[in-house]
Amino acid sequence: IYYYFFISICCKYNINFMCEDIAGNKAENNTYFEIRIDKFGPTITRIYYDFGLKVSTAEDAECRFDFKRNFIFENATKMSGSGKEHSTGWRLKTYYVQCSDQYGNKGGKIRVKPIS
Numbered sequence: 001i002y003y004y005f006f007i008s009i010c011c012k013y014n015i016n017f018m019c020e021d022i023a024g025n026k027a028e029n030n031t032y033f034e035i036r037i038d039k040f041g042p043t044i045t046r047i048y049y050d051f052g053l054k055v056s057t058a059e060d061a062e063c064r065f066d067f068k069r070n071f072i073f074e075n076a077t078k079m080s081g082s083g084k085e086h087s088t089g090w091r092l093k094t095y096y097v098q099c100s101d102q103y104g105n106k107g108g109k110i111r112v113k114p115i116s
Contacts, residue, residue, distance in 0.1 A: 011035060041107030042099040053095060053112065055079065055086045061099040061107075069096050073106055092116050 016030045042061035048054050055063050063086040064076035076098070079086040086099070095112040 038101065038103050038105060041105040042101050043107060044097065044099060044110050047097070047110065047112055049090065049114070050087075052087050052090045053079075053097075055097055055099070057084050057086070057099050057107075059101055060084060061086075061101050063097060063099040065095050065097045067093050067095065069109070069111070071096060071098075073098055073100060090114070 012032070012034045014030060014032045016028070018026065018028045020026045043058040044055055044063075045058050046054075046056035053065075057063065060083050063079040063081075064073055065079060065088060066076040077088070079088045079097075081087050092114050094114075096109050097112060098106055098109045100106045
């Protein structure tokens with residue numbers, strides 16, 4: 001016996017199952033799960049200089065930068081690092097940094113202007 005469930009919204013679910021085979025043996029069980037839909041991009045929690053530009057995020061992300069404000073994320077320069085810590089070299093130019101999570105949600109662009 002196969003059961004198919006289609007769930008397209010976030011919420012908490014408790015599904016009860018009851019199966020009976022041809023010999024009349026019965027089994028009952030249930031499962032509980034919660035669906036959370038992530039619709040928001042990663043938040044940049046910290047930006048600092050440590051022999052290069054360092055960026056920390058609140059969740060695992062991929063961060064990229066450009067020196068133009070209106071850059072396209074996929075065409076921007078990928079920062080080194082993974083998870084929540086990212087870095088790149090240091091230049092005395094204004095950086096625009098944006099990060100994306102594993103679902104493709106992009107956070108806002110942050111402007112970083114070094115002072116000499």
